Amino acid sequence: MQPVLQLVEVSKRYGGVRALERASFACDSGRIHALLGENGAGKSTLIKVMAGVVQPDEGRLVLQGQERRFAHPQDAVAAGIATIFQELSLLPDLSVADNICITNAPRRFGLIDRRAQRRMAEAALARAGAEDIHPLAPVATLPLSRRQLVEIAKALARDPRILVLDEATSALAAADVARVFALLRRLRSEGLAIVYISHRMHEIAELADDCSVFRNGTRVATFEAGTRSDAQVVEMMIGRDIAHAFPPKPAAPPADLKPALETRALSWAGRLHAIDLAVRPGEIVGLGGLDGQGQRELFLALFGVLRGVAGEVRVAGAPVRVRGPRRAKSRELGIALVPEDRKTDGLLLPMSVNDNLSLAALDRLSRAGVLVASAERDAVAGMVRRLGIKVADVDDAVGTLSGGNQQKVVIGKWLLAAPRILLLNDPTRGIDVGTKQEIYALVRELAAEGAAVLLYSTDYAELIGCCDRVAVFYGGRIVRWLEGTALTERALVASALNLEEAAA
Template structure:
């Protein structure tokens, strides 16, 4: 990053836009005291400052909420929130005061239901993200930096964050806001700055640039069509996956559907309606699954991911959290890519490293992973390229059924477009794709058919021109469809599965 001139005003939300690798993260790490600048000057309230450590930045009122959470999973929520500001009474640690402080901050972000004494490791990703925000508020920020702060949140939590940011603006807090969700930027930002290739390109006020103009500034080229064209309306006579009366505890209730060969089937609905459990169940992760699953017409009982991914079943799952579920961060990029497919390069106990390396090089070219050396740790890559490594890892298993859990969360528009094109190419080649996403535009633009889950059941199905935002929302909010309709659709799916 070089030659960057930027000013964030008190009481304003200043959005920082750009592709992964554009320099956004470097900028906020310099401001937050994580990285030392090699040139230039940083002014805070008009006075020059230089932070040698994040603790110094925090003391000056500069607080960061990074996309990669800083929480310690083996500590409680209260311990994580109070770790940098321990409460003392007469020189002794005051546990009760720490819990009370955590309760106050959780209530401020709208998370009264989170138990301060719960282990962070037991919380879902969306709750951990809200705890991270509460932790930041506890440092009394005057400049709050948010890096993809809503990417893992439910829609109700996003609204709470919006309300919180409005409250902070009214208090005169300045905010730098990084997000790849354009609808958030349009709603929240007062000012926007675009970065590309480590340089500041342009700063403008809200409403001065169209979405297309902003995207073109970010990527330096005409974006064209974000989503590749869908094939003409067609049926999928060969059924790759048939699910009948699938259930698990109270998270899935009598879910039935089928997925054709070469079809992209979207899974939508408000977060927490059973979508994650559906994918995990089909990947052999959940124990005690009820119902019937057929792969290529043959009933199967999936008891482990190892079994699900073997050649007989050909199932792959790109998980929700690439950092904790998809990658081994300290390991080399190449090792991460081949981890799930080593059996394909092994004879006895010997790995054919030449074949493995050739396959990895092929994937790097095919998915356009921006990488210096494949021997570097995968943690050295940008978020978008890390996600591409996860995709490559599972594509190297040559799946017939590819399942994706919100795969574009927190990555830039250019990388998203590349992933959309890849998914359509895979479908055209015969791969069946089960695609859960919280982005309605992706359901509309990518999918041949969409199932909406509501209260852990299939609420309805949308096909072709019926895949609209209004129809998706109506079903997701329970305003259309319902148990009786779902029951009829389940009966039809059962008949098709036979």
């Protein structure tokens, strides 16, 4: 049977950087084909070629037996290829319906037919398993997990024959992931070809029919899902054997050690309710629970973003008022926040890697209010070496880096500010296995140097493997603390659902 889509010996370079080098790929109707590889392996560039976002320097794209060349993303959409990129394309100030129908809004007498548009949006949301999202709700009011489902509905509204998903579940809670999986299986049974990128190996094992592994811009292997072990797949991805994913946990800090960060009855706007927690120097405390249960609001409250926060925050035993991010990152408090969405909240994409890395530490790199260029240059070069950031030139725009290297820049930016308290909001979302291991080791290293770390993750394995203790959130409250042998996936899931008996 002829593949529905083929890319034949496709090459693409950006200056001196090789994104794809004679890479080939093929997918079939009625199959889910997983694309695997580290960030920077060429996967994103490959799907951008499929989507008409970039033009290959060499090679051919063959769709249903005919060679095609897409000069514009709309050409790919018209040909039946819908792509959901990792970074969302929604316009937050518009409604859900406006976003879903933005390229094909129904019209009447030359104007948008609002009733017909709402019906189209409702149908697309229902098909995506997101009937609970109101089509007239502004996208800006939705949490990240809900926005991801709107992005999927937007793609399905185009009635594609080929659906490409890049880390489509990275921001979703477990219940939403189950919905998306059921949807993808239904679409597969309807004959769609689905190209699926994910760094979560258990998702690949559960969902994929075929797998292709890419490394350094070239396809290494294609095989039927389930015919290779996880260790074999990872070794193909990174070109080397890997050690255990998580570094060993040290002994717990002394119980009488003064907390670096403490909250007492912290509350906010009906979203946070009497949060009591303490993080000691050298400790990694996890925040568990389903997405949207108050974890993000806790980070924003601690970083001074929210107004009207009640309760008390203590740093190194002293009560403090965090009136804004500038105060939070001051030398006196030393709080750093790595946000969940690096491209929207963590980076200035058109600016250079150098400027992004030094941004949070400009006061430390200045003398009498004037930036010392040599100090900035040395600090940035040292951080690039320490984190292994892959960049041809630190003057390159940070937006040209792979997702994993962008995340390293976000983390490195705050490390240059020498924080004593690290707030990490899903720091490994959408990055590859090798880079995840580097970040796990870095976080444990920072804790060993005396930093207090508060870590939220949607991945239960990360909470179990990285954290010394986990506070499980439900409805804006901490409903259970888990540590030691009690810190298991079963207990995390049960506590996240507020099922005390099952958790016990």
